[in-house]
Amino acid sequence: MYIWFNGKLMDRQSASLSLQDRGVLYGDGLFETFRVEKGTPMLEDAHLNRLRQGACLLRFAQVPEPEELKRGIRELLRANRVRSGYLRITLTRGIGGFGQPLHRLTDISVWMEAREHPLDLSRYEQGVQAVVTSIRRNPYSPLTRVKSLNYLESVLARDEAAEAGVEEGIFRTVDGDVSETASANLFLVQDGCVVTPDVSRGLLPGIVRSWVLDTCTQRGWAWETRAVSVEELMKADEAFLTNSTWGPFPLVAVDGRSIGSGKPGPVTREWISRWRKVAAGDSAE
Numbered sequence: 001m002y003i004w005f006n007g008k009l010m011d012r013q014s015a016s017l018s019l020q021d022r023g024v025l026y027g028d029g030l031f032e033t034f035r036v037e038k039g040t041p042m043l044e045d046a047h048l049n050r051l052r053q054g055a056c057l058l059r060f061a062q063v064p065e066p067e068e069l070k071r072g073i074r075e076l077l078r079a080n081r082v083r084s085g086y087l088r089i090t091l092t093r094g095i096g097g098f099g100q101p102l103h104r105l106t107d108i109s110v111w112m113e114a115r116e117h118p119l120d121l122s123r124y125e126q127g128v129q130a131v132v133t134s135i136r137r138n139p140y141s142p143l144t145r146v147k148s149l150n151y152l153e154s155v156l157a158r159d160e161a162a163e164a165g166v167e168e169g170i171f172r173t174v175d176g177d178v179s180e181t182a183s184a185n186l187f188l189v190q191d192g193c194v195v196t197p198d199v200s201r202g203l204l205p206g207i208v209r210s211w212v213l214d215t216c217t218q219r220g221w222a223w224e225t226r227a228v229s230v231e232e233l234m235k236a237d238e239a240f241l242t243n244s245t246w247g248p249f250p251l252v253a254v255d256g257r258s259i260g261s262g263k264p265g266p267v268t269r270e271w272i273s274r275w276r277k278v279a280a281g282d283s284a285e
């Protein structure tokens, strides 16, 4: 297994990170996870843009050039022979003491890993169940808007979900509205309209979330971004989650109560099939 580390392809075993790296000490860094299909990273530019924007927001003194990353991605996918799987880029601010001015920390670390990991199609047939967790998202925190290495709220939310015997944990905001889940954005369908919490609800502006909203705009389909209550989610006709690993996938129950029929709904199924067409390289989608 190869990884791409600071510009070079190398054996995974021979790469090492300092114990003083700020990514390890403070979660001071960012990551991106891409779906790879047919040996090609999906929505590559959108991911690289978000990485860049996140690095600006977190005041990184340096960010790798997208062209360099793209070259690295191609080399890595070829070296590991990934056709259907995922690729992760991790960026840390490198070595530097706490309180050191951030503009002086120019020695960043960046590495990429890629693995073959075909999708488990049963997830789309059965859907996932979730619980509303005790963790509240802070809409004013800069961290919710970037894919930072500080992923502990998601780790805890997933653990609450596992204790309840389900797969996903839903975050509310401090005001009690629905925000997102531990690893995905959340959509509901009401009378054919696709509704998702707006970004001011302390959520990650997901790449697949944007793809859904852009597709709706292009096709003239009804969509809204606004405040969503837990009650409204429970009463929705159907609901689905989105992330880059899975694309859109059905959310069929929350806190033990079925959403709609308790099975993946027709609108959700259409989004799944549209995503599969994009993954298959159908440019019409």
Ligand SMILES: Cc1ncc(COP(=O)(O)O)c(C=O)c1O
Binding pocket: 033, 154, 180, 181, 182, 183, 184, 185, 203, 204, 205, 206, 207, 208, 209, 242, 243, 244, 245
């Ligand atoms: C907390 C959280 N929200 C939303 C998403 C979905 O984002 P994307 O569609 O960019 O994968 C993720 C993806 O991992 C996530 O971790």
